[in-house]
Each structure stands twice: as structure tokens, then as C-alpha cells.
Amino acid sequence: MVTTRASLDDVWAWLADVPDPEIPVISIVDLGIVRDVAWQGDTLQVTVTPTYSGCPATAVISMEIEAALRAKGIDQIALKTQIAPPWTTDWLSDAGRSKLEAYGIAPPRAAGGPARCPRCQAPEVELISQFGSTPCKAQWRCNSCLEPFDYFKCI
């Protein structure tokens, strides 16, 4: 049997269209959780790393990767979970950071807090709670427009 294996560039491009289930404005590639794609014979191996060890989106992400690749005609898919080296927000792409901010989520910063309010851009912001609506976010508030907003935690 002769099969044509999709190029890895194509595979990366397809995965770049798979949205994160919790923050659909960014893709799983933007998020930096797809660590590797490689053909092993006729099986496509996709290596994924979880953001947080208990993140409930992990299972959904695996299903979405499979569904996206099957839709492109790839039948034999092996998903591999890799936890070391652990995921870091350094792997979030620049495009991902901009998309987060445009969506209203302040992107992570090494300084440990948002640079400015993602809505009104004012730099006067304060922490409300170290945890937010998902494990990867914290709650902050803008002291200028007074709106609360999510901050993508830096880890």
C-alpha cells in the first residue's frame, strides 16, 4: 500500500487552527503545549504537555487534536503526554500574547503582574485574587476604568 504522509509543516499549520477550549482566541500552538510532531512509520505522533497538571481542558485538547487531524485524512495518530520539561508561559507565542490582550486577558510578564489594563491601557492595576476562572489565570482590577480583568499567570 502506498500512502502519502502529510508534511510536518502542514500538520503544524492544521494544529495552529485548533483553538484552546478555555480561551478560544488562541490556538494550542500559540499556547506552546504542542511540543513535537513526528511521523513514526505511518503513525503521526503528537507530543503534548499540560499547562497545569490538573487542567481539565487537557482531555478536551487531546480529542480536538485527533478530530482536527482525522478531518485532514490522518487516521493513525498517537498522542503522547510529556510533563518534563514543564510547560512555561515563555512558550506562549508573541502572536498568542497579542491575541490574549486584544481578547481582554492581560498576557503574562516576568514581573509577576500585568503591565496595563487590557481594556483601557491604564497602568494602574491591582490584584484581586491569585486565582481566576481557570488554573492559568489570576484576577486583577483596573483602578482607572475600574473593570476587573483576567491576567494570564506567569509560570
Added chain:
Amino acid sequence: MVEGLLRLGDNTLVLGQRLSAWCGHAPALEEDIALANIALDLIGQTQLWLGLAGQREGQGRDADRLAYHRDAWDFRNLLLVEQPNRDFGVTMMRQFLFDTWHLEVLKALTGHVDEEVSAIAQKAVKEVTYHRERSTDTIIALGDGTEESHNRMQSALDRLWPYVGEMFDPDDADLTDMATLRPAFDTYLLSTLDEATLTKPDSAFAHLGGKTGVRHTEHLGHMLATMQVLPRSYPDAKW
């Protein structure tokens, strides 16, 4: 090795279950979300530790099997984590004592010779660094708060103090020598208590028997009854 992995996984499982009980009941929405998120991290770590324990044991037990189909005497968690939630002060003091110990343990395990143990520790250490930061802030805010909050935090510390010693009681089943972690724990604890205007109890008395499984407190069985009832009553249930 399996025994040491069970200890790590049972600690995070039991404390994760305890914290989950606050969901919908915490004093403020932010606290509610924070406790649920910490519980989620701990349950995620449980899946890794107990998953590896089952794999190394080699008898076909996965993390769910170990979590839901063992009885209290088979659990290897510290007595501290099975203590009831009581009020928010006790919950946060228990969390602070555990986080401070847990972080030192994980830091030590990142250098473990077994690659899989080290990988889980490297993942968990990031999450637990954040947990300790949060519980430290809370201890200081409540300890150095109103007269009422100060008194509650001091009584929480007095109540939980006899469960601290077990964390550092060394034996061969632990994956790292716990006794060597005590100085770092004490340093951090004392500086935090100082800022929180709380007083460390003088007693060195320690209740033992949780991590060896010899003598759990009565509270563990009640907690497991709630946690395990569904998979035990409906063994084929999927979720």
C-alpha cells in the same frame, strides 16, 4: 518506591478532596475560586503520583483504582491533611503548613535519580510555589488582622501543631530524607508567623501513624466514605 509514591499521591488526593468541599461555601467568591483551583492542582498531581505508583506496582491498578478502591488503613497520607476543614482559618493554616513542607519536598525531588519522579516534581513545584505564596499572604493578612481573625489563626495553629512533626519523621519509605528539610521549613515558618504576629507553640509532641498507615484519625474514613461511594456502588461508572 511504591510506598513513597503512595505517600505523595495520597497527600495530594486527601487534601484536594478536603479543599473541594469548600466549593460554593468559601467566605468570598475569590476565595472559593482559589481553593477550588488549588484542589484542582492537587488532584492533577495525584493523577501523576498515583499513576506512577500503580505502574511501578505492576498489578494493573491505575490512579482511579488506587484512589477509590482502598480503605483507610491502606492510605499513606499525613495526618495533617485528613484533618477536617472546620473554619476558614483552620483550612488556611493547614494549607500553609502543608504548602511550606510540600514545596521543600518537591524541590528536593526535582533532583531525584528516577527521571519520572523528577519530572512530576518539576511540574508540581511550579504549582506549589504559587500555593505557598497564596497561603502565606492569607496567614499574614488574617494573623495580623482583627482581634477575631488573629485569635482564630492562633487557635488554628495550636490545634494543628501536633501534626507538623509527622512531616519530618524520617523513614526509609520516603523518596527523600524528610528530616533534612526541617531547617528550611522552620526558617520560612518562623519568619511568616512573625509577620503574622502569631506564636509558634512550644511543644514538640507529634501524632504519628498517617504516612505509615498504622493509625489514621477517625476523620479519614468519613471522608473516604463520601469520596468513594459512587465508584464503589457503581463500579462500572464512567466520568
